[in-house]
Amino acid sequence: MSRSIPPFRIAVLLIVAVTTTVRADEKIDFFESRIRPVLIEHCYECHSADAKNVRGGLLLDSKAGTRDGGESGAAVVPGNPADSLLLSALKHESFEMPPDRKLPDRVVADFEKWIRDGAEDPRAGGKTITRTSIDLHEGRKFWSFQPISNVPPPPASDDRPMTDIDRFVVAKHREAGLKPNSDATPYEILRRLHFGLVGLPPSRHDIAAFIDDYETDPDGAIANVVDQLLASRHFGERWGRHWLDVTRFAESSGGGRSLMFPEAWRFRDYVIQSFNDDKPFDQLAREHIAGDLLPFETDQQRDDQVTGVGYLTLGPTNYEQQDKELLRMEVVDEQIDTLGRTFLGLTLGCARCHDHKFDPLPTADYYGMAGIFRSTQTLLPGNVSTYVTTSLNNGIDATALEKWTTTDKALKQQIAALKKQVPVSAATSLAAVNPDSLPGIVVDDVDARLAGDWTPSASVQAYVGKGYQHDANMKVDRRAAFETMLPQSGRYRVRYAYSSSSNRCDRVPIDVHHAGGMSTVTIDQRTRPGVDGLFADLGEFEFTADQPAVVSVNPEEAGNGVLIIDAVQFVPVELVAGDKVDPERAKHIQTLVAELRELEAKLKQHGRSKPKKPAAMGVKDEAEPGDWHIHVRGGIRNLGPVVPRTAVTVASPLNEQGEFQRLQIPDGSSGRLELADWVVSPENPLTARVFVNRVWLHLFGEGLVRTPDNFGKMGRPPTHPELLDYLAYTFVHEDHWSVKKLIRRIATSRVYRLASSPRQAGDPDNRLLTQGFRRRLDAESLRDFVLQISGQLDLDTTGGRTIERIAQYDNAYDHRKFSRTMRSVYVPFFRNSMLEIFSVFDVANPNLVTGRRASSTLPSQALYLLNSPFVLEQSELAAKHFLATESSDPATIDILIQKAYLATLSRPPSDAELRTLTSFVKSSSAEPQQAWTAVFQALFASVDFRYVD
Numbered sequence: 039m040s041r042s043i044p045p046f047r048i049a050v051l052l053i054v055a056v057t058t059t060v061r062a063d064e065k066i067d068f069f070e071s072r073i074r075p076v077l078i079e080h081c082y083e084c085h086s087a088d089a090k091n092v093r094g095g096l097l098l099d100s101k102a103g104t105r106d107g108g109e110s111g112a113a114v115v116p117g118n119p120a121d122s123l124l125l126s127a128l129k130h131e132s133f134e135m136p137p138d139r140k141l142p143d144r145v146v147a148d149f150e151k152w153i154r155d156g157a158e159d160p161r162a163g164g165k166t167i168t169r170t171s172i173d174l175h176e177g178r179k180f181w182s183f184q185p186i187s188n189v190p191p192p193p194a195s196d197d198r199p200m201t202d203i204d205r206f207v208v209a210k211h212r213e214a215g216l217k218p219n220s221d222a223t224p225y226e227i228l229r230r231l232h233f234g235l236v237g238l239p240p241s242r243h244d245i246a247a248f249i250d251d252y253e254t255d256p257d258g259a260i261a262n263v264v265d266q267l268l269a270s271r272h273f274g275e276r277w278g279r280h281w282l283d284v285t286r287f288a289e290s291s292g293g294g295r296s297l298m299f300p301e302a303w304r305f306r307d308y309v310i311q312s313f314n315d316d317k318p319f320d321q322l323a324r325e326h327i328a329g330d331l332l333p334f335e336t337d338q339q340r341d342d343q344v345t346g347v348g349y350l351t352l353g354p355t356n357y358e359q360q361d362k363e364l365l366r367m368e369v370v371d372e373q374i375d376t377l378g379r380t381f382l383g384l385t386l387g388c389a390r391c392h393d394h395k396f397d398p399l400p401t402a403d404y405y406g407m408a409g410i411f412r413s414t415q416t417l418l419p420g421n422v423s424t425y426v427t428t429s430l431n432n433g434i435d436a437t438a439l440e441k442w443t444t445t446d447k448a449l450k451q452q453i454a455a456l457k458k459q460v461p462v463s464a465a466t467s468l469a470a471v472n473p474d475s476l477p478g479i480v481v482d483d484v485d486a487r488l489a490g491d492w493t494p495s496a497s498v499q500a501y502v503g504k505g506y507q508h509d510a511n512m513k514v515d516r517r518a519a520f521e522t523m524l525p526q527s528g529r530y531r532v533r534y535a536y537s538s539s540s541n542r543c544d545r546v547p548i549d550v551h552h553a554g555g556m557s558t559v560t561i562d563q564r565t566r567p568g569v570d571g572l573f574a575d576l577g578e579f580e581f582t583a584d585q586p587a588v589v590s591v592n593p594e595e596a597g598n599g600v601l602i603i604d605a606v607q608f609v610p611v612e613l614v615a616g617d618k619v620d621p622e623r624a625k626h627i628q629t630l631v632a633e634l635r636e637l638e639a640k641l642k643q644h645g646r647s648k649p650k651k652p653a654a655m656g657v658k659d660e661a662e663p664g665d666w667h668i669h670v671r672g673g674i675r676n677l678g679p680v681v682p683r684t685a686v687t688v689a690s691p692l693n694e695q696g697e698f699q700r701l702q703i704p705d706g707s708s709g710r711l712e713l714a715d716w717v718v719s720p721e722n723p724l725t726a727r728v729f730v731n732r733v734w735l736h737l738f739g740e741g742l743v744r745t746p747d748n749f750g751k752m753g754r755p756p757t758h759p760e761l762l763d764y765l766a767y768t769f770v771h772e773d774h775w776s777v778k779k780l781i782r783r784i785a786t787s788r789v790y791r792l793a794s795s796p797r798q799a800g801d802p803d804n805r806l807l808t809q810g811f812r813r814r815l816d817a818e819s820l821r822d823f824v825l826q827i828s829g830q831l832d833l834d835t836t837g838g839r840t841i842e843r844i845a846q847y848d849n850a851y852d853h854r855k856f857s858r859t860m861r862s863v864y865v866p867f868f869r870n871s872m873l874e875i876f877s878v879f880d881v882a883n884p885n886l887v888t889g890r891r892a893s894s895t896l897p898s899q900a901l902y903l904l905n906s907p908f909v910l911e912q913s914e915l916a917a918k919h920f921l922a923t924e925s926s927d928p929a930t931i932d933i934l935i936q937k938a939y940l941a942t943l944s945r946p947p948s949d950a951e952l953r954t955l956t957s958f959v960k961s962s963s964a965e966p967q968q969a970w971t972a973v974f975q976a977l978f979a980s981v982d983f984r985y986v987d
Contacts (some may be wrong), residue, residue, distance in 0.1 A: 065158035066752075067886055070388050071375070072148040074161075075672050078391040080136045082671070098124070101159040116157040119150045160752060161395065174688045174698060177398025181759060182383070182749040183688050183723055188767045189760045199257065203787040206761035210806050219809040222793040224252040226987045228263065229944035230810075231785065233986050234737050235267035237276035237819045238826065242940045257786070264785045268778045271836065272861075274314030277777070279818060279863045280736050281309050283891065284380050285326070285349050288884035292354035292869030300839070301427065304654045305348040307837040310863065312346075318775035319729055320718035322346065323381060327714035330428065330658055337431035341654070344428045348655035351416055354869060354885045357423045365423060367674050370411040374404065379887040381717050382686065383728040383749030391672030397750040398688040405668045406684030413663030413683070413708035426657050433652040442648055449641045456634045471502050471572065478530070478609035481520040481589075483507050486603065490516035498537040500572050502605035506537060509601045513593040520589045520606035527553075527582045529611045532589060533573035535604035538566045545597030551588040552579035563602055573607060581608070659708040683709045691721045718775075724749060726766035730780060731756075732889055734765070737784050739811035740804070746889030757805045794987045814893055815984050817879035818862035824978060825859050827941055828912040829919035835860035878902045903979040913978060917970035931959050935973075942977045 077098050086099035096108030104114040104124065110133075113124040127133035128149055130140050140146075152158070177183065191202040192209040200208065211218055222230070228248045232240045240248070244263075251259035267273060287309075289302040312322055324332060325346030334340035353372040359365040371390055378386030388394050389404035418424045473480040482503040491512070496505035509516050524530065532550055536542070542563035550557045559576045567574045581587045589606045668678035683703055690698045701716060703709040717725055728749060735741035742762045745753035756762045765780070773779040784790060794810035801808040815823065825831035840860060856866065856873065865873060869884050878899055882888035903909055920941075924934055935955045939947040947955070955973060962969040977983055 064883065064886060064892075065152075065155055066160050068148075068152060068155075069158055069160065070385060072145075073152050074388075075391055076141070076145055076148075078671050079673055080141065099161070101161045104157070104159065114153055114157050117154065119153045122153050125149055125153060172393055172398050172400050174398050174400075175696075177688050180398070180751065181755060182727065183398070185721070185723055186726060186766045186770075187760075187763045188771075189764045191764065199788075201783070201787045202764065203761065203784065204789055206758055206764060207789045207807050210758060211808060214800065214806055216798060216800050216806060216808050218789075218807070219793040219796070219798070221256075221788075221791045222810060222987060223945070224249055224256075224259075225945040226793070227252075227260065227791050230791075230986055231260070231263050231267060232944075233815065233819055235264070235276060235781070235785070236270050236272035237279070237816075237822060238272055239823055239941075239944055242937060245940055245944060260791065261786050264782055268782060271314055272833075273778075274310040274312070275836075275861055275863045277313045277736075277781075278306070278310035280732070281313070282306060282863075283882035283888040284732070285309070285352065286354070286376060286884050286887055287352055288354075288867055288869045290868040290870065291357055292885055293356045294358065296868065296870040297357055297422075297424075298868075299352070299425075299655060301653055301655050302348070302352060303837070303839050304345050304652070305352060306863070308342060308345045308348075310837070312342075313777065316776055316778045319769075319777055320775045323718045323725070324714040326350070326380075327377070327717060328710040330656055331711045341430040341432050344430070344656050345654040347657055350411075350414070350657050351425045351655040355425075357417075357425075359423070360421075362419060362423070364674055366412070366417065367408075367669075369416050370408050373411045373416070374407050376887055377407075377717075378686075379747040379889070381728060382689065382724040383731075383743075383745075383747060383753070384686065384724070385748060385750060385752075386686070390669070394750075396752050399686065401668055402681045403684060403687050405666055405681050407686075407713070409664065409666035409681070409683035410703075410709040410713055412666050413660050414657050414710055415660050416657050425655055427653040428656040428658070429651045429653050431651075434649055439649045442644070446641070446644060446648075449637060449644060453634065453637050453641065456630055456637065459630055471500060473502055473605065476502075476607060477613050478607055479522055479524060480605055480607050481522050482605045483518075483603050485520075487519040487521060488517070490514075492516065492518070492603070498539055501537050502535050502572070506535075506602055506604035508603070509593050511598075511600050513596060513601070516593045518591045518603045521586050522608065524581050524583055524587050524608060527580075527584075529578055529580050530587070530608045531578050531611060531614050532576040533569055533607040533609065534561065534576055534589065535573050535607065536561075536563050536567060536602040537604065538563055539600075540564060541600050543593075543596050543599035543601040546591065546601055547595050548576060549588075549590045549592070550576055550579055551586075551590070553582050553585070554580055564599070578611060659710070663706065663708045685713055685716045689722060689724055690716070691719075720770050726770050727762055730765040730769050731762065733777070733780055734784060735890060737781065737790065738807075739813040741890070744890075747887050758807075810987065813986050814879075814895075815986060816891065817876045817881045820879055820984060821862045821873070821875050823983075824909065824912045824916075827919075827974065827978075828915035830859045830912065830915055832858070832860045835864060837864065840864045840866060874906065875902065875908065899984075900979065903984070904975070909978055910975065913975040914967075914971045916974040917967055920974070921966060921970060932956050935959070938970075938973060938977065942974070943980070943982045 081098045084093045085096050085103075087097060094108040094110060096110075096113060097103030097106075098113065105112060105116075107113045107123065110123055113122065115121040119125050123133070124135075125146070127135035128141060128146050134140075191205040194200050194205055195208050195212060208218075221227070225245065228240050228245060232238060232244070248259055248263060251262065285305075287302070287306060289299045291297040291299065325343045326349035327347070329343035329345070329347035332343050334343060350373050353369070353376060355369060355372070356365065359368070371387060374390075375385070375387030378384040384397065384399065385394070386399060386404060386407070388397075389399045389401050391401075393400045415426055418426060473482050480502065483506055484503065488507075491510075492507040493510050494505055494507050507518075534548055544562050544564055545560055546563055547558050547560045550559065557577070557579065561574045561576075569575055576589070587608055591601070591603060593601050665680050665682050667680050670676040670678045682700065684700050687698045687700075690700070693699050701709060701712045703712050716722065720726075727743075728746070731741040731743045732746055735746055742758050743749060743754055743756045765783075768783070769775065769780050773783075789807050790810075792807070792810045794812040796809075798804070798808045804811060822831055835858075840858065858865075862873075862876075865876075867884065872881060878896075879902075880892045880894055882891055920934075920938065924937060932952060935952055936946050939945060939951070959966075959969050959973065962972075964972075
């Protein structure tokens with residue numbers, strides 16, 4: 039049904055908006071992950087019903103306890119941090135909690151945010167719910183843990199053509215005595231299909247063709263459009279983005295400095311391609327959990343699978359955490375909680391500190407899964423840790439690699455040829471010098487007698503052997519002695535090797551122990567060594583063959599700077615004398631050495647440009663996998679009994695004896711592969727239900743279960759349980775996990791095409807599906823839509839890294855400078871910074887599994903569409919693009935307005951709208967470009983533009 043834009047002057051629009059709050063389930067997630075664990079670990083010992091002595095009469099183990107407070111008053115005042123005594127105590131102001139030490143500022147900030155946002159607290163009752171044990175068989179009676187039933191559709195109620203889905207829905211209508219709305223207009227149906235399946239509007243040609251087909255065969259016209267859209271590559275971009283919400287995709291780690299994930303785009307592209315290829319959902323799930331462990335037939339299949347397991351790595355992580363055991367468990371907790379919400383619709387993270395308060399999820403199950411993920415390596419240790427990556431076999435440019443190899447080989451051949459022409463003594467300044475290639479006797483640093491701590495290095499060439507050592511400018515308690523037995527008595531030149539630099543020691547006394555006693559020679563290591571740029575000549579000394587020749591260094595007697603020890607050379611004087619060359623020969627050698635240095639510099643630079651194998655974020659099994667301890671009260675160092683690795687017991691099948699079956703994990707395996715198989719087993723009661731509900735939600739705007747990430751007791755029950763089971767069963771057993779078949783089944787139903795108005799008084803929340811859902815476009819679709827109307831949308835960019843240079847931290851990235859116009863799914867997506875339009879229009883929070891985005895209605899949204907530089911610029915470009923492709927003859931203004939409406943609102947204007955805009959354009963004193971800019975700005979700001987009926 040069309041809605042008219044009321045008469046208006048383009049410059050003035052009246053906007054009435056209603057502010058809504060952040061979704062409650064996000065607040066509960068925040069409480070469960072950031073607040074409850076802290077209360078349990080630091081507060082329950084003195085402030086819970088189980089405490090031996092409740093201090094101050096304050097109970098913090100229930101919602102009522104925090105609100106009522108103790109002897110000093112309310113501990114928490116929702117929305118008012120300043121009056122909340124708990125926050126004051128955590129800050130060690132009026133009270134001190136915990137009494138022994140103040141909690142980290144980050145934790146205190148979490149409590150302040152929680153209270154400011156309303157102190158959402160799902161804990162019920164006047165005290166903590168306590169259970170001595172969980173009856174899993176009783177818990178299995180809950181609807182979501184029951185086996186999925188093969189429910190036959192109810193009989194048809196009349197002669198109208200109905201799909202099986204419609205028969206389930208109509209049966210509910212009959213029970214309630216309600217009659218559904220009639221079908222939406224064909225314009226609304228087509229717009230609904232296009233935005234629902236590909237996230238882009240229909241073209242004027244699409245509209246005209248569909249209207250013609252719909253008049254003669256509505257069912258056939260809809261089926262044809264559905265098939266065309268499912269075959270479009272834009273389908274994967276649309277539905278891949280939905281799945282990226284669930285997998286909490288982002289290209290940075292979040293938190294303080296928020297490290298970049300420069301390879302995360304590979305996971306994004308993999309997801310998009312998986313949906314375009316209609317990869318069976320069970321295969322997608324296996325790849326997410328254990329892609330690196332799956333068999334493969336081709337390199338491409340292997341690369342896809344190891345890219346898919348990046349799902350486990352993409353979560354928000356504080357890689358700078360210095361408590362490495364805490365960091366490891368935080369990653370494991372995030373993986374367990376994410377997997378539970380993604381595939382099972384369960385809040386598994388709530389069982390980290392205790393048995394789940396509402397669902398039959400014992401702590402033993404949580405740590406059974408923790409054993410699986412602790413047996414999986416996700417992190418690489420370091421002061422700032424990082425994530426595991428896996429090399430890919432495809433993606434390297436074979437032609438570029440061949441060209442690089444040819445050049446590398448040629449450079450090495452040229453260097454080898456030149457080295458044959460250069461005397462060893464002249465070539466020593468080029469790089470690492472083999473001690474055996476030098477004349478005389480050479481004692482390298484690795485053969486010296488060393489006392490104290492010396493630091494190996496090879497940073498500054500040239501050097502003897504594999505490197506040199508230095509004292510790190512710490513002169514105390516260090517000694518070095520180069521000692522050897524010379525083959526015969528006589529006079530020797532003694533040389534000391536070091537690599538010079540401006541930070542070197544300015545005064546190094548070196549003691550030479552010779553036949554005549556000891557001589558001390560002082561050198562300055564800031565200056566280049568005089569002998570071939572490698573050795574400093576210490577002088578000529580007499581040595582005897584029966585006494586060791588010793589050269590020693592005592593840093594305590596040295597000056598300032600880093601002291602280098604590399605090697606000492608003893609050269610018989612006759613060899614030194616015989617090494618002289620004539621001036622012409624010396625000049626020729628200098629030329630050769632210069633050429634050699636230039637070639638080696640080229641080779642070094644060339645080595646940096648070698649085409650590398652691409653890599654994907656991922657995980658791998660630990661070398662020694664095994665079971666893990668329960669953490670008592672969630673404390674990482676408060677270890678309880680070891681529990682076997684397992685999945686969610688209550689969702690596991692029963693054996694013949696009526697016992698729950700456990701995972702059978704082979705020795706030496708993490709258990710991820712077995713967990714993946716359990717998740718997608720046809721006997722798993724959750725996975726198929728959860729996923730088909732997600733698909734229904736994205737097509738209708740609401741799921742059959744309206745809490746898509748929570749199928750537990752704190753979630754909402756299904757409005758149509760039989761229909762949910764029917765869809766889940768057919769999805770697995772008939773459609774073999776095909777997402778496209780599932781979508782086609784739903785999108786071609788009669789219920790999908792119902793008009794969204796009028797609203798039914800007997801079904802105000804549309805729980806019985808008596809009408810369609812009116813929905814606002816998501817942030818990405820809005821941006822893409824505006825760009826498409828202006829002719830700026832780049833549909834050719836379909837993947838890859840979309841920014842040339844990525845800073846180390848996402849805080850340094852300025853989205854205001856981002857000007858590329860590819861589809862929004864390819865726009866850089868960081869946890870700490872986003873495009874303004876994404877933030878304004880409720881893009882998914884990448885720190886959480888987001889099965890259902892918030893849909894707020896805020897004044898800032900209307901103001902953004904009216905005044906933002908982006909929309910103003912695109913309005914001008916849209917007018918320019920429109921006038922360049924259409925006739926601007928004043929006699930055809932009404933036709934142009936109709937075309938503009940079809941392009942932006944996917945429908946023709948009403949008579950009133952046509953009269954208003956025609957009058958405005960004709961009476962405008964501005965140039966046509968300016969008048970049409972105002973028209974498009976008004977259309978972009980209209981309600982009908984940003985909503986789909």
